[in-house]
Amino acid sequence: MQYRNVCVESFGYTLPEEIVTSEDLERQLEPLYRRLRLPEGRLEAMTGIAQRRFWPAGTLPSDKSAESARQALDAAGVRPDQVGALIHGSVCRDHLEPATACRVHHLLGLPATCQIYDVSNACLGLLNGIVQVANMIELGHVRAGLVVGTESSRQLVEHTITTLNAATHLTRRQIKTAIASLTIGSGSCAVLLVDRRLSRTQNRLLAATVRAHTRWHGLCQSGRDEAVGSGMQPLMETDSEQLMTEGIQTGAETFPEFLAACGWGRQQLERVFCHQVGLTHRKLMLEALGLDPSVDFSTVTWLGNTGSVALPITMAIGLERGVVAAGDRVGMLGIGSGINCLMLAVQWQRTLIRTQLETPRMRKLDRELSQISS
Numbered sequence: 001m002q003y004r005n006v007c008v009e010s011f012g013y014t015l016p017e018e019i020v021t022s023e024d025l026e027r028q029l030e031p032l033y034r035r036l037r038l039p040e041g042r043l044e045a046m047t048g049i050a051q052r053r054f055w056p057a058g059t060l061p062s063d064k065s066a067e068s069a070r071q072a073l074d075a076a077g078v079r080p081d082q083v084g085a086l087i088h089g090s091v092c093r094d095h096l097e098p099a100t101a102c103r104v105h106h107l108l109g110l111p112a113t114c115q116i117y118d119v120s121n122a123c124l125g126l127l128n129g130i131v132q133v134a135n136m137i138e139l140g141h142v143r144a145g146l147v148v149g150t151e152s153s154r155q156l157v158e159h160t161i162t163t164l165n166a167a168t169h170l171t172r173r174q175i176k177t178a179i180a181s182l183t184i185g186s187g188s189c190a191v192l193l194v195d196r197r198l199s200r201t202q203n204r205l206l207a208a209t210v211r212a213h214t215r216w217h218g219l220c221q222s223g224r225d226e227a228v229g230s231g232m233q234p235l236m237e238t239d240s241e242q243l244m245t246e247g248i249q250t251g252a253e254t255f256p257e258f259l260a261a262c263g264w265g266r267q268q269l270e271r272v273f274c275h276q277v278g279l280t281h282r283k284l285m286l287e288a289l290g291l292d293p294s295v296d297f298s299t300v301t302w303l304g305n306t307g308s309v310a311l312p313i314t315m316a317i318g319l320e321r322g323v324v325a326a327g328d329r330v331g332m333l334g335i336g337s338g339i340n341c342l343m344l345a346v347q348w349q350r351t352l353i354r355t356q357l358e359t360p361r362m363r364k365l366d367r368e369l370s371q372i373s374s
Contacts, residue, residue, distance in 0.1 A: 001208040002261060006134045007199035009078070009144075010352045011316035012071025014064050014188040015303075016053040025157070025182055031165045036172050043182060048279025052185030052304030054154040061092045061150035062100050064188035066107035069148045072192040073108075075352045076200065080108055084142025085115045085133050089125030090149025090308045093118060104148060115142070123275055123336035125149060125308035126191065127344065131208050133193050143195045150188035151307040156181055176241075183278060185304030189313040201350040207261040211254040213246065213339045244281050247335045252288040254341040258331070262345035266290050270328040271348075273318060275335050276300035276310040289333075297323050308336075317365075319351045326350060 022044040026033060033040070044050055055064065065088060073080065086101050086108075093100035101116040110116075115136070121128050126149050133145035160181040164170065196202065259266060272295050274285060282300065286293050297318040299310075306313060311334050324330060325348075332344040 001131065001135075001210075003134055003138050003205045003207065005196050006137045006205040007194050007196050007201060008130075008203045008205055008346050009192045009194045009199055009201055010072045010076035011192075011312065011319060012068040012073075012075065012190040013309075013313045013316045014068045014071075014150075015313075016055045016186050018054045018056070019051050020054055020157075021051050022047075022049060022182075025161065028161050029164060032170075032175070035168065036170075036175070038172070043179070046179065046278075047183050048282075048301055049183050049304045051302045052153060052157075052183065052306075053187065054157075055152050055186050057154060059152060060094050060103075061090060061152060061188075062088075062094050062103040062107065064150040065090075065100070065104045065148045065190065068150070068188045068190040069104065069108055069146050072146065072148075072190040076192050076194070078144055078192060078194065078198075080110050082144050082198075083108075083110050083114055083146055085136050085145035086110060087117060087119050087129035087132060087145070087147045088149055089119045089121075089127075089129035089147055090151050091120065091122065091125065092150060092152045092307075108146075121308075121336060121340060122338055123305075123307050123310065124334050124338075124340050124342050125336075126189065126312050127308075127332065127334045127342045130191055130193065130205075130344065131210075131342070134205055134208070137193060137195050143198050145193050146190055147193070148188075148190035149308050151184075151186055151309045153184040153186045153304070153306075156184055180305075183305045185306045187303060187306040187309045187313050189309045189316055191312055201352060203349050204347045206345040206347055207258070208345075209254055209258040209261050209343045211250060211257070211341045213250045213341075244277070244284070247337075247339055247341075248281070248285050248288050250339050250341045251285055251333065251335050254343055255289050255333075258333075258343040258345065262329075264329055264345065268329050269295055269331050271318070271324050272296050272331040272333055273311055273315040274298075274333045276303065276314055277305050285333075285335075297321075322351075324348050324351065 088101040099118040101118050105116045119125050119129050129147035136142045299314045328348045330346040330348050334342045
């Protein structure tokens with residue numbers, strides 16, 4: 001897929017205030033750790049994740065999605081009545097029905113002519129939404145579209161801890177399928193795409209490449225369809241080792257096609273943003289793609305795996321911190337369970353930031369990150 005008329009105009013994101021460290025989770029897992037004689041620090045040592053964040057109990061994804069979407073619209077100076085499409089792409093949603101996009105549409109005051117729906121595809125939901133809105137813009141159906149999502153990890157992590165402590169029959173080997181669930185974090189992100197004739201940035205989306213290896217669809221799955229807003233208690237089982245191996249292989253097979261689609265050489269990528277799983281996954285993925293770690297910007301150590309939000313929120317934070325310069329070739333390299341891969345190429349020109357709002361937030365994040373490093 002190639003594009004001539006689509007620009008990635010702006011981002012908005014929202015982070016929870018509550019920080020939960022891996023040490024905090026291990027204290028809650030004390031019955032399990034004591035019974036299996038697990039060493040303290042095991043969770044962070046295995047994953048490289050020091051922190052993740054939780055929304056307050058009862059938070060609806062739509063509330064945070066609307067907040068992030070407003071930021072994206074305000075940063076770009078795009079009015080709600082100019083938005084022709086809204087896609088809510090996170091795993092978490094308010095209810096099984098109606099679409100969470102309905103309430104976000106209402107909260108934002110978008111026009112009645114705006115196309116709205118939810119997209120669900122594990123950790124690729126927001127990237128899939130970007131492609132769908134880009135296609136609408138390229139075909140001339142809309143001039144601007146929002147892709148947004150909010151992931152909430154509290155229910156999954158807390159239910160996983162309760163289950164692990166109560167299941168006294170589990171062995172060290174058997175608990176491995178639950179480790180990935182303890183890495184999940186919360187966050188919200190919105191991406192605004194516009195027709196290049198409406199754009200103030202000219203951040204051109206050039207190409208998208210997809211690949212599906214669905215023979216591995218059973219490596220990471222929840223027991224049933226869960227909606228956060230209903231108070232359900234999700235539980236996931238993940239074969240982390242094979243999922244990582246097959247996911248990296250899928251990415252390695254997609255990458256040459258991606259480079260060919262955008263006409264770039266591997267060494268021409270000035271910056272990449274990848275799905276955030278863990279430090280081992282990051283190292284092996286970059287090695288498999290032949291990319292220097294210095295071109296990758298990461299948030300996984302302090303945000304954990306925020307699902308479909310992980311890649312776009314990492315890009316938003318990286319843009320805030322100035323890691324992308326005018327003229328940079330940017331790769332958005334997404335992989336999700338299923339296994340699916342989606343890679344996007346963007347020629348960056350200009351970052352729109354509401355400085356009066358972002359500077360205090362960046363200072364706060366810097367203080368929190370310095371506590372991790374110390």
